[in-house]
Amino acid sequence: MTDLRNLDELKEAGAGRPAPDPVAALYREAFSQFGAMALWNRRPSDHPTIAQALVVAESLRREGNMQSRPLAVKIEEACRAAL
16 A cells, blocks of 8 residues: 655654664765755754654755655655655
8 A cells, every 4th residue: 555645744753753774774875975965954863763864855855966866765765664
């Protein structure tokens, strides 16, 4: 079954919920690869939540470029799977 929740609904559902290891790994990858370009106004968390990972995915889409978008999709898919 496809999860039809929008990004805001996902962030609300993921608030305070620790990101599972696969999501946290993608979150760290985003900062490593695109931090200076797309995440310049964010500070990485040592223990991200699902909501924080979704905010990073959103920033990759808005502030990033075509190379950052596939990672944004992976983060969002991993977060949907975790919820």
